[in-house]
Amino acid sequence: MSVRVRFAPSPTGPLHIGGVRTALYNYLFAKKHQGDFILRIEDTDQNRFVPGAEQYIIESLKWMGIEPNEGVGFGEGTHAPYRQSDRKGMYRQYAEQLLHRGLAYYAFDTESDLEYLKNTFPNFKYDAVTRMHGKNSITLSEQEVAQRLAKNEPYVIRIKIPEDETIRFTDEIRGNVMVQTTQMDDKVLLKSDGMPTYHLANVCDDYIMKITHVIRGEEWLPSAPLHVLLYRFLGWEDAMPKFAHLPLLLKPDGNGKLSKRDGDRLGFPVFPLEWKDPVSQEISSGYKQRGYLPEAVLNMLAFLGWNPGTEQEIFTKEELIQAFSLDNIHKAGAKFDFEKAKWFNAEYIKHTSNERLATLVKNIVEEKFGVQEDANLTQAMALIKERMVFINDVENFGYIFKATEKYDSANLEKVNKIKDTLNLDSLEQSLLHAPENASDLEAYLKTYVTEQTLKMGDFMKFLRVSLVGELSGPAIPDLMLLFGKTESIQRIKNCYSQL
Ligand code: GLU
Numbered sequence: 001m002s003v004r005v006r007f008a009p010s011p012t013g014p015l016h017i018g019g020v021r022t023a024l025y026n027y028l029f030a031k032k033h034q035g036d037f038i039l040r041i042e043d044t045d046q047n048r049f050v051p052g053a054e055q056y057i058i059e060s061l062k063w064m065g066i067e068p069n070e071g072v073g074f075g076e077g078t079h080a081p082y083r084q085s086d087r088k089g090m091y092r093q094y095a096e097q098l099l100h101r102g103l104a105y106y107a108f109d110t111e112s113d114l115e116y117l118k119n120t121f122p123n124f125k126y127d128a129v130t131r132m133h134g135k136n137s138i139t140l141s142e143q144e145v146a147q148r149l150a151k152n153e154p155y156v157i158r159i160k161i162p163e164d165e166t167i168r169f170t171d172e173i174r175g176n177v178m179v180q181t182t183q184m185d186d187k188v189l190l191k192s193d194g195m196p197t198y199h200l201a202n203v204c205d206d207y208i209m210k211i212t213h214v215i216r217g218e219e220w221l222p223s224a225p226l227h228v229l230l231y232r233f234l235g236w237e238d239a240m241p242k243f244a245h246l247p248l249l250l251k252p253d254g255n256g257k258l259s260k261r262d263g264d265r266l267g268f269p270v271f272p273l274e275w276k277d278p279v280s281q282e283i284s285s286g287y288k289q290r291g292y293l294p295e296a297v298l299n300m301l302a303f304l305g306w307n308p309g310t311e312q313e314i315f316t317k318e319e320l321i322q323a324f325s326l327d328n329i330h331k332a333g334a335k336f337d338f339e340k341a342k343w344f345n346a347e348y349i350k351h352t353s354n355e356r357l358a359t360l361v362k363n364i365v366e367e368k369f370g371v372q373e374d375a376n377l378t379q380a381m382a383l384i385k386e387r388m389v390f391i392n393d394v395e396n397f398g399y400i401f402k403a404t405e406k407y408d409s410a411n412l413e414k415v416n417k418i419k420d421t422l423n424l425d426s427l428e429q430s431l432l433h434a435p436e437n438a439s440d441l442e443a444y445l446k447t448y449v450t451e452q453t454l455k456m457g458d459f460m461k462f463l464r465v466s467l468v469g470e471l472s473g474p475a476i477p478d479l480m481l482l483f484g485k486t487e488s489i490q491r492i493k494n495c496y497s498q499l
Helices: 017-032 053-064 084-090 092-100 111-120 142-150 198-208 218-233 260-266 294-302 317-323 338-350 354-369 374-387 391-401 409-420 424-432 438-451 456-468 476-497
Strands: 004-007 036-039 104-107 156-159 166-171 175-180 188-190 213-217 242-246
Touching (some): 004 017, 017 053, 017 213, 017 317, 036 053, 053 294, 084 092, 084 198, 092 104, 092 156, 092 188, 104 142, 156 218, 198 218, 213 218, 294 317, 294 338, 338 374, 354 391, 391 456, 424 476, 438 476, 456 476
Parallel strands (some): 004 036, 213 242
Antiparallel strands (some): 104 156, 156 188, 166 175
């Protein structure tokens, strides 16, 4: 049987980085087993619907390079539609099947009926004991139920949880799970507006879409016994998927679940892309806009809850697919580590081709420093990528893209000794005939220093300040080759004139 997994987010806001990790693990698992990866949008809770969230989810998966091969926004597969609100007519029949077999019941309790029950029973939950005090098709006569239905009285359909049984299933990460039905409640399956709840829609769709493995966050573990029971009640036990509940993503100090507020407080994004809240207009930062490479984020996320069992940390997507296995997922929550995220990004920037980096920085550079030639931009990347942590760090290298007009007086002071010994005309002549590769140019500059009896340190410092306006930066010969002779000489003359 071929592997089919799904990522099933609800479009209730921007996709949290924990959700991206869930999608990633599903993607890796599907690819490893040459299976299908499906995007299903679970939007049955209309009250929590947020405009733009679905599109955001799709764009995030695209940016991360973990694209489903079936589902909303990714082409029609055999089980379209993949948005639950577009499938809403499909679920009622299953709730009714359960009704007819005595495994579910109508409940007519109004808000105030429920309020009464809550006040009467401490720690109220609708279950085998309390349902006997509710207004439902178990306590009411058949005739009264028929009358209420005929009068179109609002009702929900609840599952009838067995009174005292043990539900057992195996979780691929947590092992054997056992829950007493006395701990469970008669969850609503079909709401009074005719929409299924998450539980009914989720189980029906996993069955209909032939999902083989449900890989999702730990927060859904408490729902799993109910889902197991639904498979049994609906007669689908043989087709029940395997469950794998992923460890939580924790705050950096390990104290609770990672939230948007932690990101704001500690200065790192918790969303893949920037998000503007449609109501408050508040903007939350995204990894992309902060200058992360998607493959660095992917590598970093893969390690939050999983590791390959070796020392290797840098993995391409292909390598992750090969190495990934549910067996190596941890049970314990994974602490988010901002420093590690930066480390991954810096590593990836260092190893990304100059050409690709040039395309990524082009807009940022041109907006700040004016139009650049592509070839120059590419060459510049070779010089600065070792010093970048984020793509946006390119802004710190403005001197490369734009000559300094007015030099900083403190820096000028540090190099003005050269004024008494340097012959600017001879330097210009010499540079015009300089060799055009870095090591020869370095040797050539040294020879010049010796011939002119200059002080090496003073001369090099002066060149550096002339070229980049400050006393640190990439190697001088590299900078001169990047700028070319005319530009280099111009920068030197300009600096000299300000000494
Ligand atoms: N709609 C649920 C969510 O928003 C899906 C949980 C599951 O994967 O079953 O996370």
